[in-house]
Amino acid sequence: MSVFVDIKKKLGAFSLDIRFEAGGETLALLGASGCGKSMTLKCVAGIETPDSGRIVVDGVTLFDSERGVNLSPQERRVGLLFQNYALFPNMTVLQNIRAGAKREKDRAKRERAVRQVMDSFGLSELSGRYPRQLSGGQQQRTALARILVSAPRILLLDEPFSALDSHLRFRLEQEVRGVIRSFGKTALLVSHDRDEVYRMADAIAVISHGRVDVCGGRDAVFSAPRTRAGAALTGCKNISAVRRVGENRVYASEWEMALSVTGPAENARYVGIRMHDVRVGGTENVIRCRVTEVIENPFSVTVMLRPADRERAVPIGWETEKRIWNQLRADELDICLPVESLLLLEGGADAESS
Amino acid sequence: MDWFPLLNSLRIAGISTVIVFFAGIFAAFHIAKAPRLVKGVLDVFLTMPLVLPPTVVGYLLLRVLGPKRPVGAWALRTLGVKLTMTWWSAIFATVVVVFPLMYRTARGAFESFDETLAYSGQSLGLSNAYIFWRIRMPCCRQGILAGAVLAFARALGEYGATSMIAGYTPGRTATISTTVYQLWRTNDDALAFQWVMVNMAISFAVLLAVNMLEKKSAAPKEKEGR
Numbered sequence: 001m002s003v004f005v006d007i008k009k010k011l012g013a014f015s016l017d018i019r020f021e022a023g024g025e026t027l028a029l030l031g032a033s034g035c036g037k038s039m040t041l042k043c044v045a046g047i048e049t050p051d052s053g054r055i056v057v058d059g060v061t062l063f064d065s066e067r068g069v070n071l072s073p074q075e076r077r078v079g080l081l082f083q084n085y086a087l088f089p090n091m092t093v094l095q096n097i098r099a100g101a102k103r104e105k106d107r108a109k110r111e112r113a114v115r116q117v118m119d120s121f122g123l124s125e126l127s128g129r130y131p132r133q134l135s136g137g138q139q140q141r142t143a144l145a146r147i148l149v150s151a152p153r154i155l156l157l158d159e160p161f162s163a164l165d166s167h168l169r170f171r172l173e174q175e176v177r178g179v180i181r182s183f184g185k186t187a188l189l190v191s192h193d194r195d196e197v198y199r200m201a202d203a204i205a206v207i208s209h210g211r212v213d214v215c216g217g218r219d220a221v222f223s224a225p226r227t228r229a230g231a232a233l234t235g236c237k238n239i240s241a242v243r244r245v246g247e248n249r250v251y252a253s254e255w256e257m258a259l260s261v262t263g264p265a266e267n268a269r270y271v272g273i274r275m276h277d278v279r280v281g282g283t284e285n286v287i288r289c290r291v292t293e294v295i296e297n298p299f300s301v302t303v304m305l306r307p308a309d310r311e312r313a314v315p316i317g318w319e320t321e322k323r324i325w326n327q328l329r330a331d332e333l334d335i336c337l338p339v340e341s342l343l344l345l346e347g348g349a350d351a352e353s354s
Numbered sequence: 355m356d357w358f359p360l361l362n363s364l365r366i367a368g369i370s371t372v373i374v375f376f377a378g379i380f381a382a383f384h385i386a387k388a389p390r391l392v393k394g395v396l397d398v399f400l401t402m403p404l405v406l407p408p409t410v411v412g413y414l415l416l417r418v419l420g421p422k423r424p425v426g427a428w429a430l431r432t433l434g435v436k437l438t439m440t441w442w443s444a445i446f447a448t449v450v451v452v453f454p455l456m457y458r459t460a461r462g463a464f465e466s467f468d469e470t471l472a473y474s475g476q477s478l479g480l481s482n483a484y485i486f487w488r489i490r491m492p493c494c495r496q497g498i499l500a501g502a503v504l505a506f507a508r509a510l511g512e513y514g515a516t517s518m519i520a521g522y523t524p525g526r527t528a529t530i531s532t533t534v535y536q537l538w539r540t541n542d543d544a545l546a547f548q549w550v551m552v553n554m555a556i557s558f559a560v561l562l563a564v565n566m567l568e569k570k571s572a573a574p575k576e577k578e579g580r
Contacts, residue, residue, distance in 0.1 A: 045473070045477055046476070046477075072476070074476055074477075074479045074480070074481070078477055079477065082470045084468070086474035088475070088489050088493075089493060090489065091489075099480060102479055102484075103478075150479060
């Protein structure tokens with residue numbers, strides 16, 4: 001119940017150099033589109049071949065360039081769930097699931113497994129339907145049933161929800177979470193959506209420009225992303241480049257202000273603060289700002305604040321409850337960037353590539 | 355009315371459609387996956403006969419298959435058969451002329467095939483042969499059938515290259531189209547008209563079949579739109 005991936009692959013000007021490990025948990029590969037996360041998944045599935053490296057799942061070597069091992073996708077036994085579910089349109093639900101059970105050579109056993117999985121996914125009533133006659137949720141269930149009946153060693157989920165409406169997405173996420181839990185082995189989830197990743201995954205590998213930027217437990221990655229890409233992908237919207245100007249002190253060039261920070265700032269190239277961590281009033285790291293824009297969200301307000309008298313500074317976003325903003329409604333505010341909320345960030349793969 | 359030209363046309367078109375069906379699918383499948391440069395070059399080469407005048411195709415074929423030309427001379431020497439001026443010589447002509455139709459429609463069908471279906475099939479442990487015959491071909495069925503029907507129709511009407519390589523010998527190499535020309539040339543207007551009507555009827559049926567196939571293939575896609 002583990003996965004080990006250490007692969008390199010060159011694709012024109014882009015190069016993939018990915019290394020991560022996971023136990024019997026759900027690991028999310030979080031990254032912007034084009035960062036190489038889907039390519040990584042394809043390498044694990046055997047659809048793409050890395051130039052060099054090693055892929056091991058549950059102690060079975062799927063790929064090892066040094067030992068010349070490269071199992072075919074058929075031999076790898078990975079369960080691959082695509083965004084569009086990839087149900088065979090010319091087959092009914094029953095035929096699709098039977099196709100997934102083809103590895104089992106014993107006919108009676110195969111039929112039993114098919115019937116069992118159809119029952120547990122509530123698909124028995126739909127067995128004669130074609131994929132185009134199913135709702136999105138039913139299609140996903142059919143695809144999951146088809147994967148599970150093939151008895152995979154690992155589940156690979158490639159952006160499974162990104163094509164869905166948000167209300168449907170929430171429900172289907174729950175279903176998939178249940179399936180992963182009952183599957184009980186490693187699952188790899190590829191996604192660019194931090195909320196989805198937070199809800200689904202135990203551990204997170206942030207991928208940026210073909211490299212693993214940060215890898216760790218979900219909460220650790222969200223509370224201390226360590227790199228610029230990690231912070232941005234976990235939803236930190238205020239990020240500024242910094243210059244060290246003293247012991248525990250940096251100058252944030254985009255906000256045009258000096259900040260006190262905790263911990264050594266030697267490696268810090270950026271500082272970030274989440275929009276909901278910004279405070280009004282305080283003692284340290286306080287700066288007077290002009291309100292440049294107020295953006296209303298369904299349940300909150302985002303106030304964009306530019307340090308006063310610094311016309312070229314980049315505004316800082318502050319997210320707060322509507323109730324609080326309605327009481328304030330000021331043109332100018334003293335805002336505080338609390339020391340304990342500041343994220344000191346390394347350049348990560350961003351820095352290497354630029 | 356002597357029905358030999360109809361029979362001859364049908365057997366020539368039938369045999370060449372079978373040949374072109376498999377050759378076209380084979381070429382389409384492999385070229386659809388080829389690198390862009392290879393694809394471009396092969397594509398131009400394989401589509402050429404579609405735009406070349408059939409007489410040019412006939413000329414080129416005679417240059418190769420004529421009894422004094424390399425392949426033709428070889429066949430005469432070792433097999434003792436003349437490759438031109440027999441009823442089946444026309445098959446060479448129709449295969450070359452009709453191949454691009456089959457190849458292009460099949461390639462179009464293969465290119466619009468969703469590769470994730472093949473990937474997920476592989477991951478589920480299905481053999482590549484199973485994926486090709488049970489998933490890829492059924493999904494591309496309408497496009498491929500439409501290509502085959504078009505190829506058949508075009509083969510049935512082939513005149514230029516056929517008349518050059520098989521000539522016109524009544525009862526031996528005459529096809530519908532060469533017969534129509536011959537009858538018109540000899541002022542047998544009534545009989546020529548009858549053959550024209552036969553030809554029209556066949557073409558009508560074929561185009562109807564193509565349209566029905568295309569409608570069928572378009573319909574499920576609309577429903578799938580999400």
